[in-house]
Amino acid sequence: MTSGGRGSRTPAGSAARTSAGRRPLTPGPGLERLSLNTATVRGRGLPEVVDACARAGVPWIAPWREQLVALPAARAGRAIADAGLRVSSLCRGGFFPAASADERRARIDDNLLAIDEAATLGSDVLVLVCGGVPNRDLEGARQMVADGIAAIEPHARACGVRLGIEPLHPMFAADRSVITTLGEANALAARLDSPAVGVIVDAYHVWWDPRLREEIAAAARHTLGFHVSDWIVPLPDVLDGRGMMGDGVIDLRGMRRQVDAAGYRGPIEVEIFNRALRDRPLEEVLATMAERYRETVADDAADPSRG
Numbered sequence: 001m002t003s004g005g006r007g008s009r010t011p012a013g014s015a016a017r018t019s020a021g022r023r024p025l026t027p028g029p030g031l032e033r034l035s036l037n038t039a040t041v042r043g044r045g046l047p048e049v050v051d052a053c054a055r056a057g058v059p060w061i062a063p064w065r066e067q068l069v070a071l072p073a074a075r076a077g078r079a080i081a082d083a084g085l086r087v088s089s090l091c092r093g094g095f096f097p098a099a100s101a102d103e104r105r106a107r108i109d110d111n112l113l114a115i116d117e118a119a120t121l122g123s124d125v126l127v128l129v130c131g132g133v134p135n136r137d138l139e140g141a142r143q144m145v146a147d148g149i150a151a152i153e154p155h156a157r158a159c160g161v162r163l164g165i166e167p168l169h170p171m172f173a174a175d176r177s178v179i180t181t182l183g184e185a186n187a188l189a190a191r192l193d194s195p196a197v198g199v200i201v202d203a204y205h206v207w208w209d210p211r212l213r214e215e216i217a218a219a220a221r222h223t224l225g226f227h228v229s230d231w232i233v234p235l236p237d238v239l240d241g242r243g244m245m246g247d248g249v250i251d252l253r254g255m256r257r258q259v260d261a262a263g264y265r266g267p268i269e270v271e272i273f274n275r276a277l278r279d280r281p282l283e284e285v286l287a288t289m290a291e292r293y294r295e296t297v298a299d300d301a302a303d304p305s306r307g
Contacts, residue, residue, distance in 0.1 A: 023084060024059065024084050024085075024086065025054055025057070025059045025083065025084030025085055026057070026059075026084075027057050027058070027059040028056065028057025028058070028290060029057075030293075030294045030298050031057055031058060031059065031290055031294075031298075032059065033060070033265075033266070033267050033268045033298075034058050034059065034060060034267070034268060034289075034293050034298075035058070035060030035061060035062050035088040035267040035268060035269040035270065036049070036053055036058050036060070036061050036062065036269070036270060036286070036289070037062040037064075037088075037089075037091065037227065037269040037270060037271035037272075038061065038062060038063050038064050038067060039064060039091065039271050039272070039273055040270055040271060040272045040273075040274075040278075040285065040289070041278060041282055041285055042064070043278055044282060045067070045070060045071070046063055046067040046068075046070070046071050046076055046079070047071065047079055048282070049061070049282070050079055050080055050083050050085060051083065052282045052283060052286055053083070053085055053286065054083040054084060054085060055283075056283070056286040056287065056290060057290070058085075058286060058289075058290065059084070059085060059086060060085065060086050060087070060088040060267040060269070061080060061085050061086075061087060061088065062087065062089045062090070062091060062123075062127075062271070063076065063080075063087070063090060063091070063121065064090075064091045064092065065090065065091065065092065065114060065117060068117055068121070073116075073117040073118075074120050074121075076121055077120060077122040080121075080122065081122065086122075086267075087121055087123040088123070088125070088225065088266070088267035088269055089123055089125040089126070089164065089200075089224075089225055089269065090114065090117060090118040090121055090123040090126050090127065091127045091129075092114075092126070092127045092129045092166075093110075093111045093114040093115070093126045093127070093128050093129075093152075093163070094111070094127075094128035094129040094130045094131055094145075094148075094166075094177075095107055095129065095130070095131035095132075096108070096111075096130060096131045096144050096145045096147070096148030096149070097130075097131040097132065097133065097134050097140075097141040097144040097145060097148075097178065098131075098134055098144070099134040099135055104144060104148070107131075107148065108148055108151050108152060111128075111148065111152045112152055112155050114126055115152060115155050115156050115159050115161050116159065118161045119159040119160060119161050123161070124160060124161060124162055125161070125162050125163075125164050125224045125225060126156070126161050126162070126164065127164045127166055127225065128149065128163055128164060128165050128166060129166055129168065129176055129177055130145040130148075130165065130166075130177045130178060130179045131144070131145060131148075131176070131177065131178065132172075132173065132174050132175040132176055132178060133173065133174055133175075133178060138173075138178060141178045142178050142179070145178060145179060145188070146191065146192070149163060149165070149188070149192055149197060150192060153192060153194050153196055153197060156196045156197075157195070157196040161196070162196050162197065162198055162224050163196060163197050164198055164199060164200040164224040164225050165179060165185040165188055165189060165197065165199050165200065166179075166185070166199070166200035166202055166205070166225075166227075167179045167180055167181050167182050167184060167185040167199070167202075167205055167206060168180060168202075168205045169204065169205045169206075172238075181206070181209055181211075181215070182199065182201065182206050182209060182211075182212065182215035182219065183209075183211060183215045183218075185199040185200075185219075186199060186215055186218050186219050186222075189219075189222050197222070198219075198222035198223060198224035199219050199222060199223060199224065200223075200224060200225040200226075200227065201216060201219065201223060201225070201226050201227070201255075201259055201264075202226075202227040202271070203226075203227060203228050203229065203230075203250050203252055203255055204227070204228075204229045204230070204231060204242055204250070204271075207231060207249075207250045207251075207255065212255075212258075213258055216255075216258045216259055216262050217258075217261075219262060220262040220263045220264075221263070223259060223262060223264045223266075224266070225266065225267075225269060226256065226259050226264060226266070226267075226269070227268075227269045227270075227271045228245055228252050228256070228268060228269070228270055228271075228293075228297055229243060229244070229245065229270065229271055229272040230242065230243035230244060230245050230246065230247050230248030230250050230252070231248040231249050231250050232247055232248045233248065233249055237275075239273055240273045240275050241273070241274065242271075242272045242273045242274050243272070243274065244272060244274075244277065244288060244289070244292055245270070245289075245292040245293060245296040245297060246292045246295060246296045252296045252297045253296055253297055253299070256268065256297050257299075268293075268297060270289050270293065
């Protein structure tokens, strides 16, 4: 690996990649860092979502790869840039562990394709959901994750795309990610020692961790994204039970201040997996998202961390 300072993201860095000389969208008041992760409105086409974000003054968007089937990355990138939006990340790569060598190779190939798609789309971050446990071998799965990221890192670096290791809540360890704490993600990023590898801090997955404050500080030089939603009590569904900000127990503003204090100044993605929310009108979801973002995540206009 190539060592070097990783550096936290700033809005200006991604804007240069995505605007391509076009005038960026003027954000709604207090929404300068707000990004819609399109999982929140899954089932809608990317052009519809881009247009709705532009009307709502949401300046960032994080598409999922499934949306690039109907609208290939080059066309999607043009549509996003033409609307004045910027891309905060592409979701997702990862899922490296597999029972056979052939399947692991196929997954690496798919991740290489995902890197190409991110670069073409105009995203400098590919989010990695690392994958679960094959054959009851937890330690082996973690090694497959490290090996998989090491295999794709040179291509990511060559394409100007950074790989964001996203730790998931331990309840997802079996099927989605054997990387379950920010500490594990930080250690893996340090082990790989590349400017093209960092971490994603997702409030839903890490809010419970008694070492969260220390691990956020430890990620100061390689935080590539900050995602927000809320933990509802009782949790209505393991996968599709996330809440709108303010509907649960997470101190999102406090966590955002910790992430900012560690040096992160990039976009803040709202990523809410919730069937009931997806059934609501798109404009209503975006309006509520913006309102709750102001109320529970952002500070007032005097906050120097904004923008």
